[in-house]
Amino acid sequence: MTSLSHDFIRFALDTGALRFGEFRTKAGRLSPYFFNAGLFHDGAGLGRLAGFYADRLLEVEGGLAAEGSSQTGAQADNTTARAGDTAAQAGNAATGTGGTKAQAALAPVRGFDVLFGPAYKGITLASAMAVACAQKGRNIPFAFNRKEAKDHGEGGNLVGAPLKGRVAIIDDVISAGTSVRESVEIIRAAGAEPAGVFIALDRMERGGNAEQVAALSAVDEVRQRYEMEVHALATLDDLLAYLTQHVEHSSTRNASGEATSAGGYSDAMLATYRSAIADYRRRYGTGGRA
Ligand SMILES: O=P(O)(O)OC[C@H]1O[C@H](OP(=O)(O)OP(=O)(O)O)[C@H](O)[C@@H]1O
């Protein structure tokens, strides 16, 4: 687990945005854990969350640049994984669905040109992430949609920077993948390229509902169908590793002398939830060491 994932999980538990118990998901499954991004509802909380997203973006773009330098040597010096690179540059590159394998291997490595946050939660996430990126020296435009088109004033259902070049979709979670599908359509309709997705938590869950479980996870479906990567701040693997680590290496005690861990859960509780999550994962999840 990266330190970013560890710190994000700790933060989500401490703020109560990541909780254990019994929750019904959109797919109708009874989940022993739930992530509610709506609970980052003050400036400090949203700012810290946005900082994690910004760090993940910089990490991904840095990784793209490193990958490019090992593949293409000096070419990578001209990549777009830096502040100030523009959609115009991206438009000239040869990778993406239209490029051949040979072209892709030689093409400059490219970061993202615009952040797109699907309404509603994606709006605050993409906006706050753009602010956090700028504070870290990476000024990147952002845009979002309205769920209903505005028929007066400036009209339309897109707000913010023009969608062009390589667009990153910013959201909290992917459940069935509907929000990403709609975002891809909006981005393509604007003539831009959906180039990646950033989410907070990858539940590593297969599609379907409570009774029927699909072969692929919604995240894998996004990867396969749109040929773009999904970048999470943390995954279910990370959460399970975190719980194991904290249960096994507890050092803090609460007022009654009981061992405590992040989020105010006792270690005994965390051990119980860990096992419930592992059971849930065996039923609905993908891969995994649980
Ligand atoms: O992968 P999916 O099945 O689309 O589920 C995930 C989406 O669901 C939630 O948004 P919702 O549509 O509930 O709207 P909100 O952002 O207005 O809460 C969430 O914020 C994601 O955008």
Ligand SMILES: O=C(O)c1cc(=O)[nH]c(=O)[nH]1
């Ligand atoms: O599957 C869902 O509906 C879901 C899970 C989760 O952890 N968080 C969320 O907002 N939705």
